[in-house]
Amino acid sequence: MKKHLKISLLVWNLSTNDGFVRASLLQKALNKLGHQVDIIGFLFGNELYRAIPHDAKIHAIKGSTYPSFFLSVSKILQLINGDIIYAIKPQPASFGVGLLKKLYTGKPIILDIDDWELSWHGGDKWHYDFTWKQLARDLLKKGGALTLPNHPLYLQWMEKLVKQANAVTVHTNFLQQRFGGIFVPNGKDTSLFDPTRYDADASRNRYGLSAYRVLMFPGAPRPYKGLEDVLIALDKINQPDLKLVIVGGSPYDNYDEQLTQKWGHWIIKLPNYPADIMPDVIAAAHIIVVPQRDTPETRAQFPLKLTDGMAMAKPVLSTFVGDIPEILGDTGYLVEPNCPEQIADKIQLIFQNLDLANAQGIKARKRCIEKYSIEAMAINLDSVIARL
Numbered sequence: 001m002k003k004h005l006k007i008s009l010l011v012w013n014l015s016t017n018d019g020f021v022r023a024s025l026l027q028k029a030l031n032k033l034g035h036q037v038d039i040i041g042f043l044f045g046n047e048l049y050r051a052i053p054h055d056a057k058i059h060a061i062k063g064s065t066y067p068s069f070f071l072s073v074s075k076i077l078q079l080i081n082g083d084i085i086y087a088i089k090p091q092p093a094s095f096g097v098g099l100l101k102k103l104y105t106g107k108p109i110i111l112d113i114d115d116w117e118l119s120w121h122g123g124d125k126w127h128y129d130f131t132w133k134q135l136a137r138d139l140l141k142k143g144g145a146l147t148l149p150n151h152p153l154y155l156q157w158m159e160k161l162v163k164q165a166n167a168v169t170v171h172t173n174f175l176q177q178r179f180g181g182i183f184v185p186n187g188k189d190t191s192l193f194d195p196t197r198y199d200a201d202a203s204r205n206r207y208g209l210s211a212y213r214v215l216m217f218p219g220a221p222r223p224y225k226g227l228e229d230v231l232i233a234l235d236k237i238n239q240p241d242l243k244l245v246i247v248g249g250s251p252y253d254n255y256d257e258q259l260t261q262k263w264g265h266w267i268i269k270l271p272n273y274p275a276d277i278m279p280d281v282i283a284a285a286h287i288i289v290v291p292q293r294d295t296p297e298t299r300a301q302f303p304l305k306l307t308d309g310m311a312m313a314k315p316v317l318s319t320f321v322g323d324i325p326e327i328l329g330d331t332g333y334l335v336e337p338n339c340p341e342q343i344a345d346k347i348q349l350i351f352q353n354l355d356l357a358n359a360q361g362i363k364a365r366k367r368c369i370e371k372y373s374i375e376a377m378a379i380n381l382d383s384v385i386a387r388l
Contacts, residue, residue: 004034005385008082012093012150014060015045017220019088020052021304022114022171025187026086029377033385040079042072042093050272063093065147066139073097077104084388085109087165090117090158093149099164108388111165112184113175116300118159121152123296128153167384171302172323178300182384185327186302187377190369192276193311198283207270209245209284213351215317216285218247218278219305221256224298226291226319231263232340233347240265242347244289247281248272282312287350287357290318294337298322306332310368315350315357317343327372331364333357 007030011019019041027037039056042063052058061076063069073093080101087098087109098109118126138146145151159179162168168181176183204210215234221227227244234242244263247270250256260267273281282288288309292298299322306327309316316332318324325334333350335342350357370376 004036005083006036006038006081007084007086008080009037009039010080010085010087010094010098011039011041012089012091013044013063014039014041014048014052014058015043017049017051019091019094019114020049022112022186023088024056025374025377026088026112026184026381028189028374029184029187029381032374032378033382035385038079038082040076042076051275053274053276063149065143066149067147069093069149073100077101083107084385086112088112089114090155090162091150092154092158095158095161095165096154099161102164108166109164110167110169110384110388111162111181112169113162113179113181114171114186114302116175116178116296117155118152119296119300121155126152126156128156166388169381169384172300173326174300174322182380184377184380184384185372186304186307187374188304188307188311188368188372190311190365190373193279193282193308195283195313195365198280198312200283203280203284207245207281207284209243209268212241212243212245212268213239214243214245214284214286215289215347216245216247216282216287217289217305218282218308219303220248220250220252221246221259222250222252223255224293224295226293226337227259227289229291229293229338229340229343230289231259231266233344234263234266236340236344237348242266243268245270245285247278278308279312282308282314285309285312285314286354287347288312288314288316289343290316290324291335291343292319292321292324292337294319294321302327307368307372309361310364310372313358313361313365315361316364317346317350328364329367331360331367333360 030037040059044063085098087095102109138144169184170176170181245268290305319337
């Protein structure tokens with residue numbers, strides 16, 4: 001095998017962060033190994049995901065519904081010219097397309113599974129209610145359910161084809177137990193996310209947070225992410241200088257507006273920032289909160305907000321869900337999911353012993369560099385490539 005390879009990373013939808021963030025981390029790690037990596041994918045929205053850097057080398061083809069989607073597939077197949085195909089998620093628009101390319105060319109394909117896609121539809125309990133009338137309606141009617149390339153029926157089919165991949169990579173124990181594969185954790189650019197490069201007080205001043213003790217959630221609010229538990233905890237503590245700072249807001253729905261209507265006095269919203277600005281934003285936090293609830297979806301996830309906080313040496317407050325305890329080790333603060341009372345206690349404990357909490361943050365950064373950096377990610381990927 002050639003030492004330096006060209007690798008085609010396939011992302012099913014470049015209009016959202018659903019796959020792109022993981023692809024960009026894999027790209028950085030593969031670049032560390034000297035490989036040339038192209039990110040290729042479909043646009044199922046009007047524009048590229050807003051956090052994609054303007055100078056990123058992205059090959060995007062407009063996506064569509066079936067049957068027009070087959071024309072889009074034929075166009076994207078022509079762009080896949082890597083020695084190895086690397087599909088992000090068992091989606092028809094990534095893994096399915098990659099399997100087609102493998103069929104035509106014999107090139108090996110790696111499948112990366114960073115989420116359990118079917119968990120969003122009920123998991124193993126989901127099934128298609130088949131009748132000939134329903135099938136005709138879903139396939140032939142304009143806007144029919146089965147004209148959507150990411151319909152759960154197609155996801156179910158893709159799961160059955162996982163063994164057709166030459167290698168599988170995953171980033172949580174849940175996914176490894178379900179699909180097998182090699183563990184490749186989410187890596188963080190710990191040279192960019194380096195607290196010595198930023199001044200916390202200056203950052204708080206820059207983002208209008210100087211007057212507050214900042215609990216930061218750098219991500220998109222969703223019900224399963226447990227922000228309501230933090231806000232209920234703030235009601236219990238009832239100290240007006242404590243604020244939950246939400247960075248980015250939800251691109252999916254108006255859930256963050258619902259939170260603001262009920263708990264707006266505790267919430268400060270900041271806009272989305274490019275990836276290279278995020279370390280400066282996170283420097284403004286006193287605590288990073290990742291209060292995941294225990295659901296089938298969250299057990300499969302590796303919340304990137306954890307390594308945001310760990311790399312920046314911040315105290316991280318999270319929950320006993322999925323791989324979170326293993327990721328944090330003994331460096332974070334953990335509570336039971338769906339437990340505002342425990343969150344309130346931990347918040348007060350951290351601020352009563354802030355020097356100790358910051359020392360925990362320093363330990364967390366050391367752990368992040370060792371286990372969850374881009375360099376650590378590259379080491380695991382090198383073994384995957386070598387096996388091919």
